[in-house]
Amino acid sequence: MEYNFQKYNSTAVDTLNTSYDYRSIMHYSTDAFSVNGLPTIEPLQPNVTIGQHDNLSSIDIQEVRLFYNCLATGVTLPTTTTTTTGNLTNINDFSLLNMLTLISTNELL
Template sequence: MDLRTSVSLLLLLLLGVCNAQHGLDNVQDSGSPDFLLEGDVFVPRTRNAMKCLGIPYSCLWPKSADGTVQIPYVLDSAYVLLYKTVDNTDRTNFASAMNDMQSKTCIRFIPRATQTAYLSIEANFGCSSLMGYIGDKQVVSLQRYGCVSHGIIQHELLHALGFYHEHTRSDRDKYVKINWANIEDGYDVNFQLQNTNNLNVTYDYSSVMHYARTAFGKNGLETIIPTKNPSAVIGQRNGISDLDVLKVNKLYNCKK
């Protein structure tokens, strides 16, 4: 690998880490046919996807006769081939993230055959996902450098299952304080409350769907402060929490 290639890889890596730290890619180009809500919830302007956003949990993946929720997916070949060499690290991370969710819920990720509705997991720029079940091909974008890790994969898959960010749930003001003055200009939309059904599950500081304390903060200033437990760690991307699992099982009426 020559010096130019090494420098290019380093720049891509830095870009990916930056996006992952921010709660993922939040580029909103007015000339683009699409936009991102809450930083990584992908909303096509050209399709009626807002129905899944306006009514919480209105777009659920259908349940099979055996009680499981089967979600077909296609994995981008870019996760395997890199500079004409085989690299299985990405595929191992996907398998680990999916298997972890499957072992604790009734969700089953299955390779797509001919299904019309499926997840197309693509190595695009940034980390983003459509919200809930669309009924057609729906893209989950996971950039190779910065997004293909256990917790971030699960974060985007939970969006695809229909979950919002924890810090935007309807009762969040009882548990966290949003420092609006510390938020980067133009990014306050990522902290707007949503009219969520919280499934009678308490607020979860440890949720993989929670933003970190300094998410979208000016010069690293704190934007989210836990109030019930000031020392709580928020914004972890190690993997789904116990309450994340509980919410999936409640939403999809799993027998787990």
């Protein structure tokens, strides 16, 4: 699992010109992969919480929009019939297509 903690320089990572996102749904928690409960990651910024897995952060949403080019005008999606239920901000209930639809129409913000 050590490969999960490799450091990469700025030429190897495409940040899409966004700031570092401690609140990203993809960010590990401070004790991720710990065998003794001690921290495995220490944020450079003091007093910041990292590692939540409930919702997309605002930067997650911004990066998806940038990556899939669905900024102001939205995104063209394949024709499909989709039914969604439950909490609209909980991404566990949605496929990528549903997430992109919500992001492109600002319903996820």
